[in-house]
Amino acid sequence: MTEPASLSTSSQSVKSLSVGLQRIDHVGIAVPDLDAAIAFYEGTFGMTCAHVETNEEQGVREAMMQVAPGVEGGAIQLLAPLRPDSAIGKFLDRSGPGMQQLAFTVVNIDATCAALRERGIRLLYEAPRRGTANSRINFVHPKDAGGVLVELVQPAADH
């Protein structure tokens, strides 16, 4: 049986439009107090804290919380500010605690950034910077993504 024309057209265009996104990597949540937030997500939702790290350049202390055992369950990243003038400090000041970013895993962040730039999308950094667990990260400006701060994450090779 042949596919309806509209379906095959749509799947072909989705393929050709790919910028190399693999899956949702994490959802980032701004919190004022990291330890209190970890305890809340563990105690309320039964999540597991897989990783805690301080990233001076980004001005955050962050925790990666596994929603369910293994990577398939996805993760949320709790983000607490190191300083009031950091991205998370300003976000908390303006909006209060809550969802701050949506992150996608990519295979090759340089290729993904180049493809997005070709489409006129602004990336925040000229070149990717260091993210959690030595990943390479960049961000799409929220004004170019319908009001959502989109993060691109290329995990470290050994991760």
Ligand code: V0V
């Ligand atoms: C700001 N805006 C947002 C937003 N932050 N909209 C949606 N989601 C957000 N998170 C809006 C803001 O309300 C303004 O809208 C407009 O964007 C311009 O804001 P701005 O005055 O330039 O705001 P700033 O100075 O707070 O900067 C916003 C950006 C900043 C996005 C440029 O937060 C940034 O550089 N973020 C990338 C780095 C980051 O988020 N690091 C923390 C996570 P109106 O009022 O003009 O309509 S570190 C991390 O994720 C790691 C380590 C990891 O994953 O591994």
